[in-house]
Amino acid sequence: MKTSDFNYDLPPELIAQTPIEKRDTSRLMTLSRCTGKVEHHHFYELPDFLRPGDCLILNDSRVLPARLLGQRLPGGGACEVLLLIDRGEKVWECLVRPGRKMHTGAKLSFGNGELTAEVVGEVEGGNRLVRFDYEGIFLEVLEHLGKMPLPPYIKEELQDQERYQTVYSKVLGSAAAPTAGLHFTKDLLEKISAMGVGVGYVTLHVGLGTFRPVKEDEITDHAMHSEYCVISQETADLINRTRESGGRCICVGTTSCRTLETWAKEDGTMTASAGWTNIYIYPGYRFKVMDGLVTNFHLPESTLIMLVSAFAGREHVLDAYQEAVREKYRFFSFGDAMFLS
CATH class of the missing domain: 2.40.10.240 (QueA-like)
Structure with missing residues (x-):
């Protein structure tokens, strides 16, 4: 496949420069992997799309003021x-x-x-x-x-440095935020947990390679950057129990996805693991663990939009992105979210 197969037109004014006032009032687009159907919601409605017995896996890495x-x-x-x-x-x-x-x-x-x-x-x-x-x-x-190392497409100065941290961030080490998690509030996480959804944490320290464009014409010629990630036995056990009981494993962010898919066995079972990953997920990849994904809208021709396309289909994803542009969604780190299932 060509890198250009993952391009789309984005008006610069849709690149979010500042965080929205209340985290969970950002917009949430839902996308069906099977049909490509798109619906428009707000992030505080995410519990409506989760089921008791599912598990939600979040990346608890904290950004260094590096x-x-x-x-x-x-x-x-x-x-x-x-x-x-x-x-x-x-x-x-x-x-x-x-x-x-x-x-x-x-x-x-x-x-x-x-x-x-x-x-x-x-x-x-x-x-x-x-x-x-x-x-x-x-x-x-x-x-x-130190100051927060904001992505190069954000030109505004960040007034509150905590807005580039998730509310559950704990382990210092990232050069960039795992931005899909920026939409969660503590109240929303408590509501999700109270409805019978398991909440587990992994750690992947996000590197600046996440912003590096794919310069090769063929996507398979791209050299993927490496990042350090950890999954605890507690989180591995939660995922294994969820899958055994028929629940879905839903990753918050491509970083959580890459951590799980790195360490999962072929049958999807997990054990405690830690180390460097350079897993590169693009269309044709067979997911071993992930059943759903919460993520932001990603840069054109990036490895992140390739991962999302591997999960939900390139045509479905690009159609959804065109719809997001028409509906004036906010894009990238401080932008709106998608839920793909």
């Missing part, structure tokens, strides 16, 4: 560092700007010297290895000095 703005030493020229992967011993793999002035040996300062750093290496693709020096706990320093 964007640091500082100065190069000596001289004070501005610099920007974006934390990607913790390599241990206070060293992180990072994106840096300006790259041409931040080679090995470059020294950096953030927050009037509260945090200092040195570029200690360069890796394939241009990322830098940066060693940080600080007093206390690094994550607390980040909470004080």
Whole structure:
């Protein structure tokens, strides 16, 4: 299949720049995998489409305030560092700007010297290895000095950093939010649980590769990025019980889907697992676990719209996206949601 097979026209004004005032009042499009039928609802109506005995699987990763703005030493020229992967011993793999002035040996300062750093290496693709020096706990320093690494298509400054976190986020480590979960409120989750739907959590730390466009003409030529993910025994047991009793396993977000499909056995059973995944799901893939998906509207020609198309059919998905454009849905990270089943 061609990458261009997953293109669609999106007016720029439909790219949501700010979060909606109340999380669960965003719109919710439902799409039938079998018929392609589309209906229009609001996210607070999601319980109407769930059944007692189903389970809902959410990604509890929390976004690091991983964007640091500082100065190069000596001289004070501005610099920007974006934390990607913790390599241990206070060293992180990072994106840096300006790259041409931040080679090995470059020294950096953030927050009037509260945090200092040195570029200690360069890796394939241009990322830098940066060693940080600080007093206390690094994550607390980040909470004080760091900013949210918003996606490149969001130009507005985020007023409340918690709006780029899910209400159930817990495990720090993502460079981007698992955005399908941004629509949930604690009250909505309690309502879902009270109706007999099991709620379980996995962790997948979202990398910036999620925004990387597919540049190859043939989708099979694309090299998928890797992300670290974990499924606990408790969540594995919930999924196994749900499937044994005839309930559906519904993933919130492509990250939850990729975690489950990475570690599921061929018969769909799960055990506690952890490690790196570069699973690449596109049409033709046979899903082992997932029966339903809550997700946002994704970028044209992205691996995410390919995953959704693998689940619900490319024609159905692209028709639904055209309908969403006509109905002026909000797109991407702070946008509206779909429920596919």
